[in-house]
Amino acid sequence: MTSQHAPSYYADSAHPQPERPPLQGAVHADVCIVGAGYTGLSSALHLAEAGYKVVVVEAAKVGWGASGRNGGQIVHSYSRDIDVIEKNHGKAVADAMGSMAFEGARVIRERVATYGIQCDLKDGGIYAAKTRKKVEGLHEHKTLWEKYDSLKMEFVEGADIQKYVRTDEYEAILIDPTGGHIHPLNLALGEATAFESLGGRIFEQSPVTAIQRGNNAVVKTGQGEVHAKFVIVACNAYIGTLEPKLSAKAMPCGTQVIATAPLDNWQDVLPQDHCLEDTNYLLDYYRLSADKRLIFGGGVVYGAKDPDDIESHIRPNLERTFPQLKGVRIDYAWTGNFLLTLSRLPQVGRLDSNIYYAQGCSGHGVTYTHMIGRVLSEAIHGQFSRFDVFAKLPHYPFPGGRLFRVPFTALGALWYDMRDRLGV
Known part of the structure; x- marks a missing residue:
């Protein structure tokens, strides 16, 4: 671990924060x-609002x-829809999870409004289909989400796509006005400040070495x-060896992001x-920052090994999507890990009667994490109905175990990527 944030556009544009010292001695x-x-x-903010000492x-x-x-995108539902x-x-599980699939975005907006969090919140999201086969999927997507x-x-x-995105890459797009985007680090920092305003305490630079069970x-x-x-x-991809039962059934994966210089022609x-x-x-995702840089991400590195040259991984996709940006200056390039599960569904449960966990967002973490924080707080308060929906989902090990899970997963991803490219 490091004492500072990983170099990125977000770290360079983050709001100033107070020093949060390491944990010293015993606290209760x-x-x-x-x-x-x-x-x-x-979880912390929901619990503090309910009067818990956290x-x-x-x-x-x-x-x-x-x-x-x-990527800073407010995207509903889960990595498996x-x-x-x-x-x-x-159907019972689907209906229960469907009833929660759109809650995370509402939680984010509630937090921003209630605590005045400055995180460049903008409304409006787009899902884009590159082939006629994918267009069918957009229609199904619309029907499914509007059901829940x-x-x-x-x-x-057709030509109306150009009103929203100036590229010829897509056969059709689906506009979701309840989607949107944020400065993700400033959202986290604002939530931390809100939590502390309610008496919560945060200790940084304090890696946990063990969790001792007991009442x-x-x-x-x-x-x-x-x-x-x-x-x-709540460690997700950075749990390391703290709890082997959790790290054994999920795999850290890296994704890459770049940010251009501010664009004069962002329209x-x-x-x-x-x-x-x-x-x-293997999708691409992108948006504009508050100062009108194009933040463009994509690609997956299974096993979370950082590539040597992030820009070379992402720039070709950016320039294929937007030929008008060929040669644009890239000011930032960074990578980060998310935690992948075999089912692509999150893993939630208890390690002991009073030790809870949630992990494995599989790339859909921004909204899901905000919803599951509320669900975890409900469970600690003794309300288990929504927690149990997730806790009863099976946790599967990856084929090949720790040694072969990376090449097996990468091979499967190659198959699906080939199908996407062929339009089948």
Whole structure:
């Protein structure tokens, strides 16, 4: 771990923060949360609002992991959508998860409004189809989501696509006005400040070395410990060896992002300032920052090994999508890890009667983490109905175990990517 945020556009444009010292000695709390990313911060803020005494311990800095490095897009649902959930787990589970699939975006907007969080929130998201086969999927997507929420999504094709995105790459797009985008690190920092305003405490530079079970659990760091009635493990891709039962059934994966220099001609790229992701298996996603840089991400490195040259991975896709930006200066390039599960569905449960966890967003973490934080807080309050929906989902090991899970998964992704390219 490092004492500072990973170099990125977000780190360079983050709001100033107070020094949050490492944990020293013993402290006591109702709840100790391990990890100050979105899952931990959402849980902490919900619990603090309910009157709990909450302590958060973070190995590096607030929002140091995926929460402070992601594409910044407000995207609903899960990495496997509700129709797939129904096929694999039944209608009752699909209906229950569907009823929560759009809640995370509302939680984000509630937090921004209630606590005055300055995170460049903009409304409007786009899903884009590159082939006629994918266009069929957009129609199905619209029907499915409107079944579970009162969305007013707009299907657009032909010349009208240019009103939203100036590229010839897409056969059709789907506009979601309840989607949107944010400065992800400033959202995390704003939530941390909100939590602290309610009496919550955050200790940075405090990697957890062990969690001692018991009626009152003890969360141990190198220089201190937290005694708590409840613990939430919210480490996701950065859990390391802390809890082998959790790391054994999920795999860290890296994704790459670049940010251009500010664009004078940004209206010739995204004239409505919406964010966009395509519907390919290995998708591209992009949006404009507040100072009108194009933030463009994509690609997956299974096993989370950082590529030597991030720009060379992303620039070809950017320039193919927007030939008008050929040769544009790239000011920032960074990578970050998300946690992939075999089912692509999140993993939620308990390691002991009073030790909870949530992980494995599989690339759909921005909204999901905000919703699951509320669900975890409900469980600690003794309300388990929504928690149990997720906790009952099976957690599958990757084929090949730790040694071969990376090449097996990469081979599968290559197959799906080839199908996308062939339009089948």
